[in-house]
Amino acid sequence: MTTPRQRLLAVALLAALALAGGLYAAGAFDAPGRAAAGSTARGAAEVAASAAPQPNGLAGDPPPADGTAPVGRPETRAVFSPPDEAAIPAGEFGDVIRRGREIFIDTPRAAPAYVGNSLRCVSCHLDAGRLADASPMWAAFVSYPAYRSKTRSVTTFQQRLQGCFDYSMNGKAPPPGAPELVALESYAYWLATGAAVDPKLPGRGYPALAKPAQTADFDRGEQVYGAQCALCHGADGAGQKTPDGYAVFPALWGPDSFNWGAGMGRISNAAAFVRANMPLGLPGTLTAQQAWDVALYMNSHERPQDPRYAGSAQATRTAFHDTDDSMYGKAVAGQVLGGSGAPKPFKPQQARTQTRPTP
Amino acid sequence: MTHTWQTLLLAAGLFASAGCRADGAAIAQTGAGAAVPACQTCHGPAGEGMAQAGFPRLANLGAPYLQRQLAAFADGTRGNAVMTPIAKALSGADSAAVSAYYAGLPAPTAHQGRAVPASASPAPAAAPSAAASVGATLATRGRWADKLPACDQCHGPGGRGVGGDFPAIAGQGAAYLTNQLTAWKTGARPPGPMGLMAQVAKKLSDDEVRAVARHYAALPAGATP
Numbered sequence: 001m002t003t004p005r006q007r008l009l010a011v012a013l014l015a016a017l018a019l020a021g022g023l024y025a026a027g028a029f030d031a032p033g034r035a036a037a038g039s040t041a042r043g044a045a046e047v048a049a050s051a052a053p054q055p056n057g058l059a060g061d062p063p064p065a066d067g068t069a070p071v072g073r074p075e076t077r078a079v080f081s082p083p084d085e086a087a088i089p090a091g092e093f094g095d096v097i098r099r100g101r102e103i104f105i106d107t108p109r110a111a112p113a114y115v116g117n118s119l120r121c122v123s124c125h126l127d128a129g130r131l132a133d134a135s136p137m138w139a140a141f142v143s144y145p146a147y148r149s150k151t152r153s154v155t156t157f158q159q160r161l162q163g164c165f166d167y168s169m170n171g172k173a174p175p176p177g178a179p180e181l182v183a184l185e186s187y188a189y190w191l192a193t194g195a196a197v198d199p200k201l202p203g204r205g206y207p208a209l210a211k212p213a214q215t216a217d218f219d220r221g222e223q224v225y226g227a228q229c230a231l232c233h234g235a236d237g238a239g240q241k242t243p244d245g246y247a248v249f250p251a252l253w254g255p256d257s258f259n260w261g262a263g264m265g266r267i268s269n270a271a272a273f274v275r276a277n278m279p280l281g282l283p284g285t286l287t288a289q290q291a292w293d294v295a296l297y298m299n300s301h302e303r304p305q306d307p308r309y310a311g312s313a314q315a316t317r318t319a320f321h322d323t324d325d326s327m328y329g330k331a332v333a334g335q336v337l338g339g340s341g342a343p344k345p346f347k348p349q350q351a352r353t354q355t356r357p358t359p
Numbered sequence: 360m361t362h363t364w365q366t367l368l369l370a371a372g373l374f375a376s377a378g379c380r381a382d383g384a385a386i387a388q389t390g391a392g393a394a395v396p397a398c399q400t401c402h403g404p405a406g407e408g409m410a411q412a413g414f415p416r417l418a419n420l421g422a423p424y425l426q427r428q429l430a431a432f433a434d435g436t437r438g439n440a441v442m443t444p445i446a447k448a449l450s451g452a453d454s455a456a457v458s459a460y461y462a463g464l465p466a467p468t469a470h471q472g473r474a475v476p477a478s479a480s481p482a483p484a485a486a487p488s489a490a491a492s493v494g495a496t497l498a499t500r501g502r503w504a505d506k507l508p509a510c511d512q513c514h515g516p517g518g519r520g521v522g523g524d525f526p527a528i529a530g531q532g533a534a535y536l537t538n539q540l541t542a543w544k545t546g547a548r549p550p551g552p553m554g555l556m557a558q559v560a561k562k563l564s565d566d567e568v569r570a571v572a573r574h575y576a577a578l579p580a581g582a583t584p
Contacts, residue, residue: 127500127501228553240522240525242515248521280512
């Protein structure tokens with residue numbers, strides 16, 4: 001129960017917050033020369049998207065957002081806010097948006113015909129695809145069509161979604177116009193309500209990291225992994241599941257993880273994701289060096305074959321991975337990564353019935 | 360079919376660890392000497408806890424988690440006037456055995472003396488406006504503007520626990536959950552692996568602590584049959 005006095009206080013507080021927010025948005029709190037003084041500390045210093053060019057253009061997505069945007073402190077930037085979930089409209093369109101959201105947060109159960117592992121869209125796109133610097137869907141939606149070096153062609157948003165099924169979900173792309181794609185596209189469109197059509201929206205993708213001071217190192221990465229990642233993802237990288245197969249913590253490598261064609265298999269992309277978002281609940285606690293080291297470690301383990309397999313690991317590396325950003329085709333502990341031969345036939349996920357998903 | 364498998368697995372488990380389980384069961388049911396009363400005196404015959412008194416459920420929590428708590432009681436880092444002398448009196452083998460015993464008990468199937476709402480979890484897209492949904496929203500969505508993940512993201516869907524290190528919080532008493540979150544906020548309880556719980560708890564207001572505790576206290580501890 002609230003007393004009238006408490007209600008009055010609450011109203012006053014809200015008014016004060018609104019006023020502060022308005023001043024903030026108007027830049028009233030910006031101390032002159034703050035950025036130049038370097039008081040935004042580590043985040044800005046370590047991040048320099050302009051310093052992370054893709055060596056041979058095999059990266060894939062459209063060029064990253066503004067190269068000079070400060071990252072790691074989203075509250076100091078004007079970042080787009082997707083609409084509140086309660087605002088999903090009623091009627092058939094709203095139903096399809098909700099269906100897209102359901103697929104997004106529990107992909108293996110909601111789209112079993114196209115998914116070959118236990119990952120979920122939300123494994124990499126946190127907070128149901130809403131979170132800035134965690135590849136939010138509102139920013140992706142307004143970034144396509146775009147030329148992608150990965151496909152060497154102009155790609156639509158729907159085709160980009162198909163790529164996620166092929167690679168990240170180690171599955172099979174739903175055909176154009178499939179209800180799953182329509183639902184996901186509707187959800188992304190709705191999240192982007194009010195956003196400008198602009199591939200440079202702050203918060204898009206993962207904030208690119210500058211090259212590390214020391215070359216990324218497997219042994220240092222192993223130490224970071226053991227201390228900061230294994231509690232949730234397991235010493236064997238297999239993640240952890242509920243008894244009915246729902247992956248609470250996603251598999252980072254091995255047969256149940258994304259395949260060698262996925263964007264997260266690029267060391268720079270994984271390092272950027274880790275630096276901005278991991279460990280869950282403690283983001284920003286790893287240094288950029290630790291993020292690079294642990295990203296190299298994660299991507300130095302075997303995972304499902306690249307679906308673009310060209311007959312041998314070496315030929316596939318030459319065609320699709322010939323960069324310092326990929327360990328594919330290189331030998332680690334005497335084993336050539338990707339040396340397991342042709343891709344295994346696609347095996348759809350078994351549908352679960354009980355577990356309630358977490359966005 | 361599922362039941363047959365579960366019975367077989369349970370039987371195999373009992374057979375494989377008969378010695379260990381026998382010790383753990385004995386400590387739980389009858390205690391171990393003058394300094395160690397039977398655990399079930401406070402934690403209930405099925406390890407279901409006593410919610411009203413703030414004694415936690417132990418059944419089906421992970422053995423590594425339980426053992427870590429006994430060690431923390433014994434060395435004083437988790438302060439508790441009742442548990443500290445008991446944990447100190449248990450040998451390392453006793454602690455391991457009794458932890459394994461409780462980890463092997465099934466999650467309580469029914470709430471003792473607590474009503475369970477027909478639909479305990481919110482609809483995923485439910486409006487987070489009403490005060491009553493604060494706990495549900497924190498539990499299932501978190502508050503990402505503060506980089507606060509949902510509780511379920513580590514404790515599993517419905518808070519039913521994941522592996523040995525992320526204990527079930529569903530069906531745990533509201534008083535106990537409130538006390539623990541408050542202890543993490545104030546530093547009275549060690550922050551746990553990687554300091555995760557201290558970081559998380561400090562982002563919650565006292566009202567939110569109570570709301571999220573009430574949310575999980577009302578959820579069924581086991582998977583819906």
